[in-house]
Amino acid sequence: MKNVLVSVMLLTILQQPDTPGTSPSQTVPASTGNVFIITTDGLRWQEVFAGADSLLINNEKATPVSELSNMLYWDVTPEARRKKLMPFLWNIIAKKGQLAGNRFYGNKVDVANAYAISYPGYNEIFTGTTDEMISSNKKYRNPNINVLEFLGNKEDFQGKVAAFTSWDVFPYILNEKRNRLNINSGYENGIEYTAGQEVINEVQQEVTDKQATRYDQLTFASAKEYLQAHKPKLFFLGLGETDEFAHDGRYDLYLQQANAVDRMIAELWHWVQTTPGYKDNTTFIITTDHGRGSKTGKWTSHGAFIKGSSEVWLAMIGPGIEPLGELKEKQQLYQRQLAQTIAHLLGENFDPGQPVGEAIALKRKETVLPLPEKDRTVALINDARK
Numbered sequence: 001m002k003n004v005l006v007s008v009m010l011l012t013i014l015q016q017p018d019t020p021g022t023s024p025s026q027t028v029p030a031s032t033g034n035v036f037i038i039t040t041d042g043l044r045w046q047e048v049f050a051g052a053d054s055l056l057i058n059n060e061k062a063t064p065v066s067e068l069s070n071m072l073y074w075d076v077t078p079e080a081r082r083k084k085l086m087p088f089l090w091n092i093i094a095k096k097g098q099l100a101g102n103r104f105y106g107n108k109v110d111v112a113n114a115y116a117i118s119y120p121g122y123n124e125i126f127t128g129t130t131d132e133m134i135s136s137n138k139k140y141r142n143p144n145i146n147v148l149e150f151l152g153n154k155e156d157f158q159g160k161v162a163a164f165t166s167w168d169v170f171p172y173i174l175n176e177k178r179n180r181l182n183i184n185s186g187y188e189n190g191i192e193y194t195a196g197q198e199v200i201n202e203v204q205q206e207v208t209d210k211q212a213t214r215y216d217q218l219t220f221a222s223a224k225e226y227l228q229a230h231k232p233k234l235f236f237l238g239l240g241e242t243d244e245f246a247h248d249g250r251y252d253l254y255l256q257q258a259n260a261v262d263r264m265i266a267e268l269w270h271w272v273q274t275t276p277g278y279k280d281n282t283t284f285i286i287t288t289d290h291g292r293g294s295k296t297g298k299w300t301s302h303g304a305f306i307k308g309s310s311e312v313w314l315a316m317i318g319p320g321i322e323p324l325g326e327l328k329e330k331q332q333l334y335q336r337q338l339a340q341t342i343a344h345l346l347g348e349n350f351d352p353g354q355p356v357g358e359a360i361a362l363k364r365k366e367t368v369l370p371l372p373e374k375d376r377t378v379a380l381i382n383d384a385r386k
């Protein structure tokens with residue numbers, strides 16, 4: 001008890017914001033926790049909620065050795081199939097978190113941008129808005145302020161925001177040049193001087209056929225080295241191979257990658273739950289940047305004119321997320337709501353100077369997460385402007 005009292009007193013002293021001579025590194029971090037955003041590019045809600053598609057897993061062209069894929073991922077019911085494909089989502093998040101986007105129940109998540117391709121999707125996720133001018137995946141610097149840099153500029157978050165991505169366009173989407181966010185993308189070497197990172201860098205050098213999307217496993221391995229060394233509060237892991245295999249028309253590899261992504265998320269969650277500072281204090285937001293064609297002949301592609309491309313999904317787990325499991329009520333959420341949701345989970349308000357999508361309600365009883373006291377006036381002013 002005495003120790004507890006001393007700790008409380010110490011905390012109180014350390015938390016005095018204006019103690020002279022106290023540098024940011026000496027202050028106790030805000031108790032609002034950590035947020036990890038994890039995306040896997042172009043993974044359809046159809047596979048997330050119903051597992052393998054019978055027409056595609058038995059199609060010789062899409063699945064060359066269908067017997068093997070069937071043994072791995074097929075089962076009679078959608079519930080059993082999705083559990084085989086993504087066991088972490090359906091064994092853990094379905095019990096302790098939330099899964100939104102099962103359109104069989106009218107529970108919908110969509111992109112609000114008109115293009116349903118990657119850059120506009122990631123722009124929407126991180127800036128909380130759509131931008132008609134962002135209509136391609138070309139490498140141009142995003143003029144819009146994103147929630148990672150907005151929070152990264154705050155004192156509590158200095159040096160505590162990072163992004164590790166497979167796709168090499170993220171330094172432009174997140175505009176690394178403007179904000180100097182810590183972004184590791186494509187086949188960029190990791191800068192940690194650890195034995196593990198050195199091996200990863202060497203392996204990366206050996207990849208002869210370097211594409212715009214790095215192998216997700218390498219992105220993940222580098223991300224883990226970084227997490228161990230720097231313990232960020234706000235972290236983005238952007239995985240990309242699900243989209244690549246789908247464009248290649250390889251349904252077997254697309255399923256295999258969805259399964260691998262689920263395992264990476266499980267491993268990350270295990271690490272979080274066994275690491276002091278992160279345990280019971282970290283929220284995962286897992287989603288995708290766009291859907292894909294819903295028709296059997298169109299699943300490989302996506303875009304403004306391909307039906308189903310705007311349809312996405314969202315999985316969340318963490319202390320701020322009520323454990324409602326799979327959401328089955330009629331609902332419409334949009335991708336542009338994620339940026340403010342991320343900020344609210346961290347006890348902040350995302351106000352980049354332009355209207356952004358409102359935060360998602362994470363508990364049944366309230367409409368949105370309450371704003372921190374200091375930001376309520378700002379939000380009221382913003383609401384009045386809309």
Ligand SMILES: [Zn+2]
Pocket residue numbers: 042118243247302
């Ligand atoms: Zn794509």
